[in-house]
Amino acid sequence: MKTLQNLVDTKMFSTHVVDAATVIEVCCPNCGSCAERHHLESEHLIRTQCPTCDYLMITCSQTGKVIEAYAPGIFAR
Template identity: 65%
Template structure:
């Protein structure tokens, strides 16, 4: 079963959608206005696919709620 909730886009602030897809443990956040897309695993929070015009890679990680300790080999200071 898929649940869809209306959200504010973390990229542009307009209305977007978050799809919780239980069958595949996927959460897809998307915005039709700015083409923002973030697909994460609902169980681990790991990013599967991401596209956000105007956002850096580090910003996408921050919006997804991931912590730097999940990526010990990434220097987040160089991503900002």
């Protein structure tokens, strides 16, 4: 079974810790510009957000299930 950790983008630009969260700079899966991936260990959440296109994806780090998502320009079927 694939875990969310296996799917983390390998094109990391930088990593730093902010308020007990690891923040990784990644390419936005929606528009391709620089985005941030926050690994919130205490809440077991991973939040990917892009300031350029307003993309947001929050997933559970244990199950990989999507908690919340918003991606302008991507239409649901």
